[in-house]
Amino acid sequence: MTDVATDGLQRTPLYDEHVQLGARMVPFAGYEMPVQYAGIPEEHRATRESVGIFDISHMAEFRVSDGSGGTAAKAWLQRMLTNDLDRIDDIGAAQYTLLLDDAGHIIDDLIVYNTGAEYLIIANASNRANDFAWLESHLDDGVQIVDESDRTALIAVQGPQSVDVVTELAGGADAWTAPERFHIAQATLDGTIPVLVARTGYTGEDGVELVVPNEAAPAVWRLLLSFPQVTPVGLGARDTLRLEMGYHLYGSDMDRTRNPIEAGLGWVCPKSKSGYSGADVVAAAREDGVAEKLVHLQVQGGIPREGYGVYDGDTQIGVIGSGSHSPTLCTGVATAYVPARYAEPGRELTVHIRKKVSPAVVVKPPFLKK
Amino acid sequence: MAYPNDRKYSSDHEWLLVEGDEATVGITDFAQDQLGAVVYVDLPAQGDSFSAGDAIGEVESVKSVSEIYLPVSGEVIAVNEALTDNPGTINEDAYDEGWIVRIRLNDPSEVDALLDAAGYEASLG
Numbered sequence: 001m002t003d004v005a006t007d008g009l010q011r012t013p014l015y016d017e018h019v020q021l022g023a024r025m026v027p028f029a030g031y032e033m034p035v036q037y038a039g040i041p042e043e044h045r046a047t048r049e050s051v052g053i054f055d056i057s058h059m060a061e062f063r064v065s066d067g068s069g070g071t072a073a074k075a076w077l078q079r080m081l082t083n084d085l086d087r088i089d090d091i092g093a094a095q096y097t098l099l100l101d102d103a104g105h106i107i108d109d110l111i112v113y114n115t116g117a118e119y120l121i122i123a124n125a126s127n128r129a130n131d132f133a134w135l136e137s138h139l140d141d142g143v144q145i146v147d148e149s150d151r152t153a154l155i156a157v158q159g160p161q162s163v164d165v166v167t168e169l170a171g172g173a174d175a176w177t178a179p180e181r182f183h184i185a186q187a188t189l190d191g192t193i194p195v196l197v198a199r200t201g202y203t204g205e206d207g208v209e210l211v212v213p214n215e216a217a218p219a220v221w222r223l224l225l226s227f228p229q230v231t232p233v234g235l236g237a238r239d240t241l242r243l244e245m246g247y248h249l250y251g252s253d254m255d256r257t258r259n260p261i262e263a264g265l266g267w268v269c270p271k272s273k274s275g276y277s278g279a280d281v282v283a284a285a286r287e288d289g290v291a292e293k294l295v296h297l298q299v300q301g302g303i304p305r306e307g308y309g310v311y312d313g314d315t316q317i318g319v320i321g322s323g324s325h326s327p328t329l330c331t332g333v334a335t336a337y338v339p340a341r342y343a344e345p346g347r348e349l350t351v352h353i354r355k356k357v358s359p360a361v362v363v364k365p366p367f368l369k370k
Numbered sequence: 371m372a373y374p375n376d377r378k379y380s381s382d383h384e385w386l387l388v389e390g391d392e393a394t395v396g397i398t399d400f401a402q403d404q405l406g407a408v409v410y411v412d413l414p415a416q417g418d419s420f421s422a423g424d425a426i427g428e429v430e431s432v433k434s435v436s437e438i439y440l441p442v443s444g445e446v447i448a449v450n451e452a453l454t455d456n457p458g459t460i461n462e463d464a465y466d467e468g469w470i471v472r473i474r475l476n477d478p479s480e481v482d483a484l485l486d487a488a489g490y491e492a493s494l495g
Contacts, residue, residue, distance in 0.1 A: 040432045041407045236406075236433060302410055303430055325409050325432045354428075354435075356412070 012057035013153050013217040021232055028235055029125035031058040036234040044240050044327040046231035047203055051159040053224050054233050056209070057217065060128035060149040062135070065118035066142050073119055076140040079276050081112065082260065082269040091116040092183045094200060098268050099131060104259040104281025107134055109250055109268075111200055113184045120184070120196070120211070122154070124250045138277075153217035157224060158207030158233075158241075165227050166197060166208055178208070190223055202238065204245035204368065243333050244326050246296050246365025252306060252322040253294060253335050261285035262337065264294045264365075293343040294321070297360040298367060299332030302353035309352045310336045310360070317342060320351065326367060332358070333367045371399040374465055378481055379490035380441035385465065391478050392447065396469045397429060397438065397460065400494055405431040408457040414471060418446045422480060426471065429460060442480040444473035 009032045018025060023034035034055065037043060046052050066072035074085050083097035094113040101107055108127040113120040123131045132147050139145060157166055163178045170176035170187040179185035184198040189210075196211035212220050224230050239249070248254055254263040259281055261269075269282045297304065297320075304323035309316045323334035334351065342349065347362040373379065377387040383401035386393040402408065412428040420426055425437040426446070450469050453459060460468040475481070485493060 035433070036406065039406050240432060303432070303435070305435075327432070330409075 010058075012055055013214045014055045014057060014155075014221050017218055017221050018055065018232075023232070023234060026235070029058055031125065033058060034232070034234040036236045037232045040234075040236040040240060041327045043231060043233040043237035047159045047205060047233055047237065047241055048328060049159070050229040050231070051157060051162045051165055051207075051227070052203070052231050052233035052237070053221070054156040054158065054235075054238055055153075055221070056156050056238075057153040057214075058125040059154050060121075060123040060125060060131065060147070061152045061154070061211065062121040062123065062132065063118050063146045063148055064121065065144050065146075067144070068142070070114075070116075070118070072140060072142045076143045077112065077119060078273075080135060080138060081110070082273070082276055082278070082282070083112075084270045084273045085112070085114075088112065088114045090114070092179055092185055094182045094184055094198060096268055098260055098265060099134065100260070100276070100278030100282070101134070101256065102277050104278035104285070105256045106250070106254045106258055106260065106263065106265075107131060107256065109248060109254070109265075111198075113196075113198060115184060115196070122198075122209075126251060151214055153212045153214050153220075155210045155212060155217065155220060155224070156201055156203075156207065157210060157230075158201045158203040158205045160206060161229050162205070162207040163199075165224065165230060166210070168227075169223055170197070181206075189220060193220060195220065202247055203241040204247075204366065204370065205241075237327075239322075240324050240327055243322055243324050243335075244328055244366065244368040246335075246367060248294075249322055258294075258337070259285050259290070262290045262292055262294065290340060292318075292337045293340045294335055295338055295343050295347075295362045296365045296367065297332075297334045297336060297349065297351065298329075298363050299323075299334055299351050299353075299358050299360045301358045302332060302351075302356055304332045304334035304351045304353060304358070304360070310338060311350045311352060311357075312342065317349070328368055332360075334360070371403065372465075373398065373400075373487040373491050375487045377465075378484035378486065380439065380484055381490075381493055382439045382441065384439060384441055386441070386481065386484065388475075388478070388481050391475050392472060393442070393444070393475055393481070394469045394472050395426075395438075395440065396464055398490070399464050401429075401436070402461045402464045402468070405429060405436065406433050406461075407431055408460045411453045411457045411460070411470070413449050413451070413453065414446050416446050416449055420444060420446070420473075429457070438470060440473070441484055442473075443476040445476070446471050447474050448472035
């Protein structure tokens with residue numbers, strides 16, 4: 001992730017692979033990233049039915065350690081993050097969590113992995129600098145945080161057959177067993193390439209994310225593509241896959257103006273936990289309620305896109321945050337913040353899609369029930 | 371990508387197959403490829419009249435939406451209603467089954483200003 005293109009955009013270690021595969025490249029979070037190869041619907045379907053691989057090397061990786069068994073690192077992270085790290089005391093365990101500011105607003109959403117020796121944090125590319133600055137400025141004595149992003153590539157392998165593919169690369173079922181869901185383990189791919197295998201993802205399918213040193217990333221990518229059931233997938237289908245599951249996208253579904261209760265992420269902020277930054281705001285929002293909530297909207301007759309108005313009759317009540325077409329359901333799928341009284345599943349609203357008024361209904365996520 | 375010689379092209383990526391004072395209109399192979407899989411089409415109604423350069427409808431893919439412009443003036447005499455249920459036909463067969471409307475030309479000489487296949491292909495750079 002250190003190559004810098006002439007127009008100021010960075011390139012991942014897999015840039016040449018994408019170009020060779022005929023990908024359409026677009027700027028995203030400061031990187032030149034593949035938006036699609038064969039086409040969004042085909043890539044989406046490949047991930048739901050067999051295996052899709054995604055270059056997500058633009059994402060940030062931080063390592064947190066204390067050089068003395070992890071007690072100090074854990075105590076510090078408990079004060080930085082909303083979710084309860086007691087739940088990932090087992091080595092290899094992982095959890096989805098949030099970083100809040102003192103006003104309870106969301107700085108980022110993260111996954112934290114307990115690798116035993118240290119905690120590994122995977123963060124959004126667009127928030128890398130903000131997250132790191134915030135964490136570093138709040139650091140406890142004796143705790144270290146290192147930004148490994150420029151040395152680390154990340155390849156997501158997602159879909160019902162993905163664990164079979166990775167197991168075969170790791171030497172077969174006799175030599176290696178995949179970690180359980182929301183766990184991480186080491187593996188050696190093709191007998192030579194050491195990687196971390198995290199059983200996590202952003203598609204709703206079973207799958208893993210491979211944490212790979214930059215220099216090994218092209219070899220891992222090619223090994224994966226040598227399996228006939230594997231399809232390269234761009235950011236376009238990554239978005240339709242995650243949106244079908246109702247997974248949040250930072251910047252579209254939450255930002256520094258929203259708290260976790262408004263965003264529907266109260267489940268990542270256990271009631272039993274206090275003392276983290278923003279905890280008082282979360283407790284008050286939970287107690288008193290919030291004025292607006294993020295809702296999931298299923299829309300007929302067009303594609304709701306970011307910025308389109310959400311209406312109750314003639315009154316605009318919100319704006320589309322995430323919006324796209326669901327290739328599986330063949331309807332529009334979207335999110336929007338609306339006054340809390342409209343947030344009940346089944347509530348009928350409309351979305352103004354340019355000149356059209358399209359019917360929308362509030363649904364409980366995921367859109368795609370499995 | 372293919373640009374058949376039997377028709378005319380606009381710089382906005384529509385094609386016209388002219389027969390007497392009527393023309394069938396669609397979008398080019400280049401346009402459908404740029405859009406990606408089409409998931410919605412918004413079509414005009416039979417009998418609608420348009421001036422040259424008017425937007426007559428929309429084609430929408432997951433990635434983006436683009437308007438369909440009529441490069442000449444005329445009245446819609448037929449609409450490819452099958453596209454409503456199967457918008458992907460535009461991707462599969464942009465020049466035949468993927469036609470969008472048929473129009474009666476107000477002034478067949480307007481067609482002369484359009485590009486031929488070689489001119490259109492050259493305009494794509």
